[in-house]
Each structure stands twice: as C-alpha cells, then as structure tokens.
Amino acid sequence: MKYIFDFDDVLFYNSEKLKKRMYTCLDKAGISYETAEAYYKKIRGGEFSLKDFISELIELENKKDINAGELHEEIMRECPNFINTELVDLVKKLGKENCYIVSYGEHEHNMNKIEGSGLAPLFREIAVVSGSKNEAIEKICEKHKDEKVVFIDDKIHHLEEIDFKKCPNLKTILYDEHGLEKLKAILPPQ
Numbered sequence: 001m002k003y004i005f006d007f008d009d010v011l012f013y014n015s016e017k018l019k020k021r022m023y024t025c026l027d028k029a030g031i032s033y034e035t036a037e038a039y040y041k042k043i044r045g046g047e048f049s050l051k052d053f054i055s056e057l058i059e060l061e062n063k064k065d066i067n068a069g070e071l072h073e074e075i076m077r078e079c080p081n082f083i084n085t086e087l088v089d090l091v092k093k094l095g096k097e098n099c100y101i102v103s104y105g106e107h108e109h110n111m112n113k114i115e116g117s118g119l120a121p122l123f124r125e126i127a128v129v130s131g132s133k134n135e136a137i138e139k140i141c142e143k144h145k146d147e148k149v150v151f152i153d154d155k156i157h158h159l160e161e162i163d164f165k166k167c168p169n170l171k172t173i174l175y176d177e178h179g180l181e182k183l184k185a186i187l188p189p190q
Contacts (some may be wrong), residue, residue: 001098001147001148001149001150001187001188002098002099002100002140002144002147002148002149002150003091003094003098003099003100003149003150003152004100004101004102004137004140004149004150004151004152005087005091005099005100005101005102005123005152006101006102006103006104006133006152006153006154006155006158006175007101007103007110007113007114008103008104008105008110008113008154009154009175010084010087010152010153010154010175010179011083011084011087011088011091011101011117011119012079012082012083012084012113012114012117012119013082013083013084014082014113017078017081017082018075018078018079018082018113021075021078021082022036022050022075023036023037025071025074025075026054026057026071029063029066029071030061030063030065030066031057031058031061031063031066035057035060035061036057039053039056039057039060040053043056047105047106047109047130048105048106048109049106049108049109050072050075050076050109050112051068051072051108051109054068054071054072054075055068076112076113076116079113079116079117079118080116080117080118082117083117083118083119086180087180087183088119088122090180090183090184091119091122091123092122096121096122096123096124097124098124099122099123099124100123100124100125100126100127100140101114101119101123101125101126101127102127102129102133102136102137102140102151103126103127103128103129104128104129104130104131104133104158105128105130106128106130107128107130110128111126111128114126114128125140132161133153133158134161134162134163134166137149137151137162137167137170138163138166138167141166141167141168141169141170142166144169145169146169147169148169148170148171149167149169149170149171150170150171150172150173150183150186151170151171151172151173152172152173152175152179152183153172153173153174153175154174154175154176154179156174159172159174171186173186
C-alpha cells in the first residue's frame with residue numbers, strides 16, 4: 001500500500017501553529033497583528049510566499065529597520081515543533097518507500113516548511129503543486145497500479161475533484177478530527 005499525504009494541516013500544523021507564530025514574530029518586530037492579518041486576508045487566496053509577505057509588509061509599513069531575511073528565519077525556526085507527531089510516527093512505521101507528499105502552494109515556501117520541519121527525509125517523493133493535485137496523484141497511482149494508494153487531505157475539494165477512472169486503485173481519507181483513526185482503520189495488520 002502507498003500513502004499520499006497533504007502537508008499543511010495534516011502532517012504540519014500550519015493554520016494552528018505556524019500562522020500564530022508568524023503574527024507573533026511580526027508583532028514583536030513592529031508590525032501589528034491587526035495590520036498583518038488585514039494584509040494577509042487581502043492577499044490570501046492564491047499561492048502564499050512568507051518571504052514576499054514579510055517584504056511587502058515592511059514596504060507598506062515603511063519599516064526599513066526590519067531585516068526581512070532574519071524575520072523569516074525567526075518565524076520558520078520553530079517548524080520542527082509544529083508537526084503532527086502522532087501521524088509522523090505512523091509515517092515512520094509505513095516507511096519512506098511507501099509515503100509521498102502532494103501539497104498545494106507556493107513551491108519555495110512549502111519546501112521551506114517541509115524541509116524546516118525535518119520531514120522531507122521520510123518521504124519517497126514530494127510534489128508541491130500550484131494548481132490541482134490531480135496530476136501528481138494520478139502519476140503515483142499509475143506508478144503503483146497494482147497496489148492500493150491512499151490519499152489523505154484535510155480539504156474536501158481536493159478529494160472531490162479526483163478522477164477515479166484514472167485512479168481506480170485510490171482510496172481517499174478526509175483528515176478531520178477523526179482522520180488518524182480513519183487511516184489506522186484501513187492499515188494492514190502490523
């Protein structure tokens with residue numbers, strides 16, 4: 001069996017922890033939570049680059065005394081503490097040869113999170129896509145057409161847009177508050 005994991009809010013607590021850290025560090029540097037949140041809401045919707053976000057906020061707020069690179073590093077330094085340890089322990093048991101990441105977002109930022117969290121070495125392949133996840137998922141399903149492939153994601157729309165005719169060996173799991181239990185329920189006995 002092969003396993004495809006989404007990264008943000010599945011393997012890594014992006015919304016719950018990294019975003020809070022981002023606002024805290026920005027506020028400490030002199031860019032208020034209110035300003036940062038308002039700008040985040042304005043630009044969010046497409047691919048998000050933390051480096052660009054910081055630079056744009058510094059420019060907008062005329063805070064030339066803030067070093068964008070140092071602030072980015074300060075925010076990202078805590079990534080290893082934001083992993084979903086229960087799920088990562090399961091990934092380790094499943095083995096690198098059986099696990100993939102397919103994540104949506106801006107490539108550099110997502111790879112910074114994946115590598116910064118220390119999780120990259122646990123996965124056979126990592127794909128960061130800027131659009132639909134379908135093509136990456138279809139390639140993995142085709143590569144392992146004689147095996148069951150499980151795709152775990154916290155966003156229902158990523159699961160609903162899959163063409164199961166192209167992925168007849170695919171099973172999906174919505175990673176919600178019961179996601180870990182749902183995944184454990186389909187695992188072969190160890």
